[in-house]
Amino acid sequence: GAGVSQSPRYKVAKRGQDVALRCDPISGHVSLFWYQQALGQGPEFLTYFQNEAQLDKSGLPSDRFFAERPEGSVSTLKIQRTQQEDSAVYLCASSFYRGVGEKLFFGSGTQLSVL
């Protein structure tokens, strides 16, 4: 595709509800990253995939957060039993290369509001 696509653009969830956020990276991009951005802050790393392998999930804040990329393209970030502190913008980024340090292409994000 032309760019990284994320859906939904906005998501409102009631506390305790499960949510699933989708990321469609640029075709052919090997690496995929999920970041969480709180209001007025920089993006915080959540997890990293190289193709279908999840190589780093050190940033996931709790076991309520789960990410997958089963076929090495589309990725889903799932948050179970959402809490108010989960409210943030969730950004997905991809890059062509396998290694760290190359430029990332970001989607527009999913703004999650937990009421």
Add this chain to the structure above:
Amino acid sequence: SQQGEEDPQALSIQEGENATMNCSYKTSINNLQWYRQNSGRGLVHLILIRSNEREKHSGRLRVTLDTSKKSSSLLITASRAADTASYFCATDADGNKLVFGAGTILRVKS
């Protein structure tokens, strides 16, 4: 945790003036990148400077890197209203991920 810290937190200038933003980081890096984020949008890559480079230019952007001081600066010359955005530095110090700072909010008044 955030590796980089941008300074100032916010900057307001007149169109046509230059804008300088600074970034400091804590550990050794291979490269440092700058990104721009318009309100409600994702981040857009601006420029990458490698640890063995001291200065890099791209259009109206000039980036410097001082590895001895663990700092970088981004200069935007002849600013335009369209440059209004948040600017983030990011480093690759921590394994597989880019670590971002808290950002500088730039407002260019026309």
